[in-house]
Amino acid sequence: xNIGFIGLGIMGxxxxxxxLTAGHRLAVLNRGSHPAEFAERGALVCGSARxxxxxxxxxxxxxxxxxxxxxxxxxxxxxAEGLSAGKLVVDMSSIDPxxxxxxxxxxxxxxxxxxxxxxxxxxxxxRAASLTIMCGGEPEVFARARPLFELMGKYIxxxxxxxxxxxxxxxxxxxxxxNIEAVAExxxxxxxxxxxxxxxxxxxxxxxxxxRVLEVHGERMIKRTFEPGFRIGLHQKDLNLALSSARALGxxxxxxxxxxxxxxxxxxxxxKAWDHSGLVKALEALAACEVGG
Amino acid sequence: xNIGFIGLGIMGxxxxxxxLTAGHRLAVLNRGSHPAEFAERGALVCGSARxxxxxxxxxxxxxxxxxxxxxxxxxxxxxAEGLSAGKLVVDMSSIDPxxxxxxxxxxxxxxxxxxxxxxxxxxxxxRAASLTIMCGGEPEVFARARPLFELMGKYIxxxxxxxxxxxxxxxxxxxxxxNIEAVAExxxxxxxxxxxxxxxxxxxxxxxxxxRVLEVHGERMIKRTFEPGFRIGLHQKDLNLALSSARALGxxxxxxxxxxxxxxxxxxxxxKAWDHSGLVKALEALAACEVGG
Numbered sequence: 001x002n003i004g005f006i007g008l009g010i011m012g013x014x015x016x017x018x019x020l021t022a023g024h025r026l027a028v029l030n031r032g033s034h035p036a037e038f039a040e041r042g043a044l045v046c047g048s049a050r051x052x053x054x055x056x057x058x059x060x061x062x063x064x065x066x067x068x069x070x071x072x073x074x075x076x077x078x079x080a081e082g083l084s085a086g087k088l089v090v091d092m093s094s095i096d097p098x099x100x101x102x103x104x105x106x107x108x109x110x111x112x113x114x115x116x117x118x119x120x121x122x123x124x125x126x127r128a129a130s131l132t133i134m135c136g137g138e139p140e141v142f143a144r145a146r147p148l149f150e151l152m153g154k155y156i157x158x159x160x161x162x163x164x165x166x167x168x169x170x171x172x173x174x175x176x177x178x179n180i181e182a183v184a185e186x187x188x189x190x191x192x193x194x195x196x197x198x199x200x201x202x203x204x205x206x207x208x209x210x211x212r213v214l215e216v217h218g219e220r221m222i223k224r225t226f227e228p229g230f231r232i233g234l235h236q237k238d239l240n241l242a243l244s245s246a247r248a249l250g251x252x253x254x255x256x257x258x259x260x261x262x263x264x265x266x267x268x269x270x271x272k273a274w275d276h277s278g279l280v281k282a283l284e285a286l287a288a289c290e291v292g293g
Numbered sequence: 294x295n296i297g298f299i300g301l302g303i304m305g306x307x308x309x310x311x312x313l314t315a316g317h318r319l320a321v322l323n324r325g326s327h328p329a330e331f332a333e334r335g336a337l338v339c340g341s342a343r344x345x346x347x348x349x350x351x352x353x354x355x356x357x358x359x360x361x362x363x364x365x366x367x368x369x370x371x372x373a374e375g376l377s378a379g380k381l382v383v384d385m386s387s388i389d390p391x392x393x394x395x396x397x398x399x400x401x402x403x404x405x406x407x408x409x410x411x412x413x414x415x416x417x418x419x420r421a422a423s424l425t426i427m428c429g430g431e432p433e434v435f436a437r438a439r440p441l442f443e444l445m446g447k448y449i450x451x452x453x454x455x456x457x458x459x460x461x462x463x464x465x466x467x468x469x470x471x472n473i474e475a476v477a478e479x480x481x482x483x484x485x486x487x488x489x490x491x492x493x494x495x496x497x498x499x500x501x502x503x504x505r506v507l508e509v510h511g512e513r514m515i516k517r518t519f520e521p522g523f524r525i526g527l528h529q530k531d532l533n534l535a536l537s538s539a540r541a542l543g544x545x546x547x548x549x550x551x552x553x554x555x556x557x558x559x560x561x562x563x564x565k566a567w568d569h570s571g572l573v574k575a576l577e578a579l580a581a582c583e584v585g586g
Contacts, residue, residue: 097488098486120501132499155499157492157495157496159488159492160489163488164488167482167488167493168496171483172479172496172500174479175476175504175507179472179502179504181548182548183468185467185468189535189546192544193538195452196457199450202450202452203425203461208465208509209468209505210504212500212501212504245482250581251482251576251579251580253478254555255474255478255548258551288543
């Protein structure tokens with residue numbers, strides 16, 4: 001299949017690589033990272049997103065934020081200018097669900113299909129093709145995109161209509177952040193109450209407190225390994241998105257708001273590039289203690 | 294072995310039953326629930342906690358709160374009055390870690406041993422003898438109590454010195470409450486953003502957001518099954534304990550404090566006896582929506 005891939009960053013580069021390895025013909029942009037590497041492997045290098053759209057049946061975007069997706073799709077020499085009826089746009093970026101529904105509307109007006117398919121699993125998941133992919137779109141459109149998702153991910157869910165993939169991703173980032181904050185509160189409590197946080201974590205793994213975050217991020221807090229992983233700066237962006245969407249929808253998310261403030265405290269302490277388990281340092285600063293070591 | 298068991302409530306009754314089934318001789322109080330049932334099975338029925346302590350090598354308490362343990366151990370005709378050197382006191386109630394260290398000190402001054410061993414797993418775990426048991430005490434004292442724990446629980450951890458079992462239990466209740474709150478925020482967000490919360494939950498189960506709470510309590514929120522399980526009123530007591538201990542220790546637990554307020558909102562709505570997954574109703578009230586159904 002002819003696939004255009006826009007956004008060859010930390011995530012996009014290995015994802016696009018899997019598509020190429022599977023024998024698809026890839027079109028990429030002549031700027032940003034690594035076009036030469038892809039050209040060497042036979043990819044078509046294009047001068048604009050419009051040209052990529054002209055040359056491709058499916059156009060995948062994997063860029064940082066909502067305005068980036070808007071610029072790629074609808075900016076000057078953007079994807080929309082190169083589309084013709086029947087093509088498929090797949091946005092795998094993590095962006096605003098409400099804006100996503102608007103983008104999908106405008107793409108459909110051109111006779112094309114749209115799927116939002118944000119991912120979770122980070123660079124490790126992208127390299128191992130083991131990403132969790134949360135998809136929103138019409139069932140037949142999802143079915144059309146699914147074989148491509150299977151080359152990049154392992155746990156693929158069709159959540160619902162357009163935008164619902166992004167809703168699930170926001171929900172995912174809320175739960176992960178708040179579970180990290182929960183473990184951080186428990187570990188700081190344990191340390192300050194004179195217990196060994198590592199043994200407390202062990203005692204908790206068997207019961208209802210158990211979670212992937214208690215396993216993975218709890219261990220990082222105790223071993224003091226705060227190399228990402230997933231950067232606090234990025235998770236902060238995701239919680240911003242959650243809170244601005246919540247405001248638009250009329251929802252109170254009290255612990256998301258507090259947790260966002262704790263991420264801000266970490267950034268103030270120089271921790272924008274810490275792994276998100278470094279959130280514990282904000283609570284440690286408030287309690288003048290350190291968990292584990 | 295001669296075992297005294299004080300507190301034959303929802304949890305204590307099946308726990309004491311397992312000890313009897315295993316062939317131990319049990320001494321119980323002649324008041325509260327079910328003394329006749331235990332007498333029929335051969336238990337010795339005593340008139341006071343002092344008499345129980347006189348008749349037993351190991352005295353187990355399983356009562357609601359810190360003042361109850363203090364009354365049982367040190368009140369008039371209490372356990373302390375009936376102890377002689379070499380006996381073992383095992384408190385399996387969920388109470389204040391700091392008070393626990395004081396109680397242990399006073400019991401040791403009588404030449405006896407003390408282990409705190411609060412449990413998690415609820416009535417179902419108590420009946421199935423599959424409780425998680427978090428233990429604090431000297432290694433040799435823990436070793437002495439362990440065979441009894443193995444008759445009541447499955448996942449038994451020696452966390453550390455006296456009081457550390459209670460620290461782990463508080464940490465457990467913090468994590469469970471905050472994980473429930475996290476899932477509730479995510480489900481309310483999903484519902485209000487127009488997605489199907491059940492599908493969103495499904496999408497999240499594969500990744501870093503996965504937890505026992507997402508599995509069990511997330512499902513209850515969607516299916517609207519709020520029969521306990523574990524009552525909001527009890528979890529509120531546990532978070533009160535966490536917050537008062539935190540105040541004494543000089544720690545900020547911001548999301549525990551907010552979550553405690555949301556439990557209070559549920560109680561105001563008549564939900565003291567709801568399962569703790571009913572926390573979602575407080576967030577639904579704030580957003581004028583309902584998750585799933």
